[in-house]
Amino acid sequence: MSRIFLSPPHMSGHELEYVKDAFASNWIAPLGPHVDAFEREVCSYTGMTAATALVSGTSALHLALVMLGVGRGDRVMCSDLTFAASANAITYVGAEPVFIDADAQSWNLDPELLEEELARCNRENRLPKALIVVDLYGQCAAYKRILPICERYGVPVIEDAAEALGARYDGKAAGQFGEMAALSFNGNKIITSSGGGMLLSKHEEYCKKALFLATQARDPAPHYEHSQIGYNYRMSNVVAAIGRGQMRVLSERVQRKREIRERYRKHLAALPGLTFMPLDPDGEDNAWLTCILLDPKAFGADRETVRLSLEEQNVESRPLWKPMHMQAVFASCRTVGGSVGEALFEQGLCLPSGTAMTDEQLAQVAQHVKACAAP
Numbered sequence: 001m002s003r004i005f006l007s008p009p010h011m012s013g014h015e016l017e018y019v020k021d022a023f024a025s026n027w028i029a030p031l032g033p034h035v036d037a038f039e040r041e042v043c044s045y046t047g048m049t050a051a052t053a054l055v056s057g058t059s060a061l062h063l064a065l066v067m068l069g070v071g072r073g074d075r076v077m078c079s080d081l082t083f084a085a086s087a088n089a090i091t092y093v094g095a096e097p098v099f100i101d102a103d104a105q106s107w108n109l110d111p112e113l114l115e116e117e118l119a120r121c122n123r124e125n126r127l128p129k130a131l132i133v134v135d136l137y138g139q140c141a142a143y144k145r146i147l148p149i150c151e152r153y154g155v156p157v158i159e160d161a162a163e164a165l166g167a168r169y170d171g172k173a174a175g176q177f178g179e180m181a182a183l184s185f186n187g188n189k190i191i192t193s194s195g196g197g198m199l200l201s202k203h204e205e206y207c208k209k210a211l212f213l214a215t216q217a218r219d220p221a222p223h224y225e226h227s228q229i230g231y232n233y234r235m236s237n238v239v240a241a242i243g244r245g246q247m248r249v250l251s252e253r254v255q256r257k258r259e260i261r262e263r264y265r266k267h268l269a270a271l272p273g274l275t276f277m278p279l280d281p282d283g284e285d286n287a288w289l290t291c292i293l294l295d296p297k298a299f300g301a302d303r304e305t306v307r308l309s310l311e312e313q314n315v316e317s318r319p320l321w322k323p324m325h326m327q328a329v330f331a332s333c334r335t336v337g338g339s340v341g342e343a344l345f346e347q348g349l350c351l352p353s354g355t356a357m358t359d360e361q362l363a364q365v366a367q368h369v370k371a372c373a374a375p
Contacts, residue, residue: 004365006316007188007289010253010356015245022241030215032237034244039198041247042183046165046175048200050207053235053243054214057162057184057197061089061132063210063233064158064180064199070095070129077117079109079134079141079160080323081341086134086160087324098128099325101337106280107291107320107344108136110337111145117336118153127153133178134160136321137350138190138257138288139280140169143177158182162197166190166254166286174286175200185243190253190288190355193243196235256355257287260362264290264351267366271373273298289350291320296347300374303349313368320348 022034039051054060070076072094078087080099090097100117103110114131121127131150133141140161150157157178161167164174165183175181181200185193199210212218217230261276268274273295279285296302301309303319310317323341324330352365 003314004316004352004357004361005354006318006350006352008354008356009187009192009194010354012245012249014248015242018241018244019238022238027237030234030236032240034237034240035235038193038235038240038243038247041244042198042200045247045250046173046200048175048181049202050200050204052199052207052210052214053240054197054199054210054233055235056195056233057160057182057186058085058089059214059231059233060180060182060197060199060210061086061158061160062092063213063231064182064206065089065093065095065130066213067206067209068130068156068158068179074129075126076130076132077114077128077155078132078324079136080325080335080338081107081136081321081344082134082160082324083162083321084324084327085162086132087330090132095129097324097330097333099323099330099333099335099338101323101335102136102340102344104340105278106139106142107277108139108141108280109133109146110340111142111149113336114146115149118149118155122153128155130156130158132158132160134162135164135167135174137277137285137291138164138167139277139285140164140167140174140177140283142280142282144170144282147177162186163189163288164286166250167284169280169283176202179203180206185246190257190286191243191246191250193235193239193246196239196243253355254286257353260353260355260357261287261290263359263362264292264366267363268292268369271299271370273300274369274373287353289353291348291350293344293347294349299372301372303347306369306372307349309372310365310368313364315352315365315368317352318350320344320350
């Protein structure tokens with residue numbers, strides 16, 4: 001059968017009309033009316049005050065750290081169970097990551113470990129300059145616990161909501177937590193602009209400064225004048241046009257992602273040793289990827305055996321994120337905990353969750369997973 005991908009782009013049909021408009025107007029370079037409109041539409045959806053459209057979610061994290069004054073010699077705490085971009089941005093400003101393990105109840109950053117580490121840092125008079133909290137696989141972290149802890153110690157929070165657009169927590173949309181938030185529109189996200197990202201904030205001055213830095217920090221002058229280091233991070237009008245077409249179907253995509261997960265549950269939940277990612281009762285995730293854990297003894301096969309079996313059937317699946325402290329490039333960094341993330345990586349598998357996949361394809365994937373289980 002044709003390959004079933006993990007989370008491929010799913011165009012709505014609206015994108016082309018916006019792209020045609022961009023070409024007809026000759027606004028194909030960075031900046032332009034579609035960039036401005038995309039920012040307004042994302043702000044309206046998330047309830048945020050201001051946004052700056054950028055080339056990636058990583059660039060949004062980088063600029064957020066720059067605007068908080070993070071630099072060489074500083075420490076920044078970060079979720080350990082995440083994609084490398086969350087931690088890479090910390091190294092861009094010369095700071096040192098400190099990784100905080102996940103909790104088994106949500107797979108997101110463990111608030112108890114965070115509080116213990118901040119208390120220790122406070123005693124040593126070396127608090128971190130910021131905390132990057134990742135909303136893992138489309139589920140917001142436990143901000144009702146995390147934010148008061150960070151406020152007590154004066155540590156600003158950056159929300160890495162790259163995977164979570166469309167999710168909610170405590171009645172608020174993902175992207176509303178912390179000083180700033182980063183979104184991603186990469187090709188595998190719940191909506192895509194073919195690439196790109198966005199910085200969100202309730203403080204308009206942050207987004208204004210981000211725009212300045214993202215366009216090479218050009219000072220007002222008839223010539224090119226620069227008093228600060230800038231970056232080439234601005235989103236193009238064509239990319240924003242694609243994003244606008246995707247925004248029109250975001251709610252539909254979230255609904256379909258949740259339907260996919262529930263269908264997987266119906267097919268697989270009764271299998272011994274197979275469990276699904278736990279959901280926080282305070283939140284409504286966007287179900288970006290359906291993730292399962294496989295206990296080899298109870299299920300009869302380990303995660304890698306199942307992944308390879310699916311690959312033989314031309315089905316793409318993927319292990320959960322490998323924790324940052326297990327990555328060679330971050331091996332020397334301080335890690336608080338680590339055993340939970342290690343266990344999740346060893347047993348966790350992301351199943352195909354593309355919103356364009358058919359129910360028949362989903363049933364085929366589920367059947368292949370079932371076939372790996374002990375008789």
